[in-house]
Amino acid sequence: xxxxxxxxxxxxxxxxxxxxxxxxxxxxxxxxxxxxxxxxxxxxxxxxxxxxxxxxxxxxxxxxxxxxxxxxxxxxxxxxxxxxxxxxxxxxxxxxxxxxxxxxxxxxxxxxxxxxxxxxxxxxxxxxxxxxxxxxxxxxxxxxxxxxxxxxxxxxxxxx
Amino acid sequence: xxxxxxxxxxxxxxxxxxxxxxxxxxxxxxxxxxxxxxxxxxxxxxxxxxxxxxxxxxxxxxxxxxxxxxxxxxxxxxxxxxxxxxxxxxxxxxxxxxxxxxxxxxxxxxxxxxxxxxxxxxxxxxxxxxxxxxxxxxxxxxxxxxxxxxxxxxxxxxxxxxxxxxxxxxxxxxxxxxxxxxxxxxxxxxxxxxxxxxxxxxxxxxxxxxxxxxxxxxxxxxxxxxxxxxxxxxxxxxxxxxxxxxxxxxxxxx
Numbered sequence: 583x584x585x586x587x588x589x590x591x592x593x594x595x596x597x598x599x600x601x602x603x604x605x606x607x608x609x610x611x612x613x614x615x616x617x618x619x620x621x622x623x624x625x626x627x628x629x630x631x632x633x634x635x636x637x638x639x640x641x642x643x644x645x646x647x648x649x650x651x652x653x654x655x656x657x658x659x660x661x662x663x664x665x666x667x668x669x670x671x672x673x674x675x676x677x678x679x680x681x682x683x684x685x686x687x688x689x690x691x692x693x694x695x696x697x698x699x700x701x702x703x704x705x706x707x708x709x710x711x712x713x714x715x716x717x718x719x720x721x722x723x724x725x726x727x728x729x730x731x732x733x734x735x736x737x738x739x740x741x742x
Numbered sequence: 743x744x745x746x747x748x749x750x751x752x753x754x755x756x757x758x759x760x761x762x763x764x765x766x767x768x769x770x771x772x773x774x775x776x777x778x779x780x781x782x783x784x785x786x787x788x789x790x791x792x793x794x795x796x797x798x799x800x801x802x803x804x805x806x807x808x809x810x811x812x813x814x815x816x817x818x819x820x821x822x823x824x825x826x827x828x829x830x831x832x833x834x835x836x837x838x839x840x841x842x843x844x845x846x847x848x849x850x851x852x853x854x855x856x857x858x859x860x861x862x863x864x865x866x867x868x869x870x871x872x873x874x875x876x877x878x879x880x881x882x883x884x885x886x887x888x889x890x891x892x893x894x895x896x897x898x899x900x901x902x903x904x905x906x907x908x909x910x911x912x913x914x915x916x917x918x919x920x921x922x923x924x925x926x927x928x929x930x931x932x933x934x935x936x937x938x939x940x941x942x943x944x945x946x947x948x949x950x951x952x953x954x955x956x957x958x959x960x961x962x963x964x965x966x967x968x969x970x971x972x973x974x975x976x977x978x979x980x981x982x983x984x985x986x987x988x989x990x991x992x993x994x995x996x
Contacts, residue, residue: 637969637970640961640965641960641961641962641965641968642962643962643964643965705962705964705965706964706965706966706967709965709967709968709969709992710967712969713969713992716969716990720764723764723765723766724765727765727766727767727772728767728803729767730767730768730769732768735766737988738971738988738989738990739915739971739974739988739990
């Protein structure tokens with residue numbers, strides 16, 4: 583009898599430990615922000631460097647040059663989203679972050695489409711996509727406003 | 743009598759912005775910036791008269807009293823042009839301790855805009871309360887620099903403030919910067935929560951019709967649309983923090 587109770591308790595303890603293990607691994611929001619900011623900062627700076635003068639290139643009809651810059655920015659953005667989306671998320675912010683990553687993926691798609699339109703020398707279509715890219719970025723920022731991101735938040739001024 | 747017209751322009755074309763503006767949060771402080779210009783359709787090769795609207799707000803995420811603001815900077819893009827040639831100026835001395843009506847009486851010829859402001863008043867041993875003020879903007883000069891004197895008056899409690907914004911021209915995306923240092927002697931005003939301001943003025947000078955603010959949409963002939971960094975608001979706080987937000991807008995070629 584005692585042995586059965588002991589085994590039952592042990593099993594219950596194991597089950598409890600298994601159930602709570604992922605939660606224990608989940609970071610707090612502050613830890614999460616710190617981890618992501620460390621990833622986003624070099625990427626944001628690299629984006630700024632890659633995109634320097636891109637809007638001037640579009641204005642001056644240097645579409646191929648601008649496309650190259652947008653392609654570089656797209657690669658940085660995609661790599662960044664992939665890296666940060668793999669990080670464990672605060673348990674209480676799951677839904678909010680899911681929404682944020684949806685917007686980021688949408689932005690990533692727009693950047694790719696801007697690059698493509700510039701390659702095909704369709705500047706007006708590219709600019710309309712840039713407008714959507716900005717709008718989606720602002721929506722993304724609003725979702726995670728309370729996180730107080732700096733480098734992981736969207737800033738259009740970093741894009742040329 | 744010179745015909746002077748200052749208008750609050752219906753900014754119907756500004757819907758590119760979200761209803762509440764773009765926001766950023768640092769710590770417990772949230773900054774919001776919204777605004778635009780009208781008309782959005784502009785010539786590509788020469789500046790045309792425009793009105794500019796800016797709305798900025800500060801709020802704390804937890805509802806606590808706002809920190810005192812020590813400096814405000816409003817950056818506008820280099821493709822915008824501020825013209826003051828031939829425009830009368832006003833002085834801070836003439837505006838000090840005046841009501842809005844009196845300020846208009848003495849400086850109407852220098853009027854370049856108007857707006858509203860809300861601030862928090864924090865008195866010792868009392869919960870903070872809000873004041874609402876009417877704003878008027880006048881063309882002026884401070885130590886030889888072009889400036890905008892923002893005159894604010896509130897009815898309850900009755901108070902007047904005159905803030906000089908100096909106009910600086912700098913290289914970079916925001917080539918025109920309006921900057922004001924807010925001294926602690928301003929009393930409750932530096933804990934401001936929100937302001938909105940419309941700047942627009944057409945005037946005549948030596949037979950020419952001029953505009954206080956003009957802008958073009960400098961894009962190539964093949965492109966009918968431009969997207970650019972439109973404005974940036976930066977607030978420096980008494981506790982050493984700085985918080986800023988930039989917004990982008992579009993122009994169309996007419």
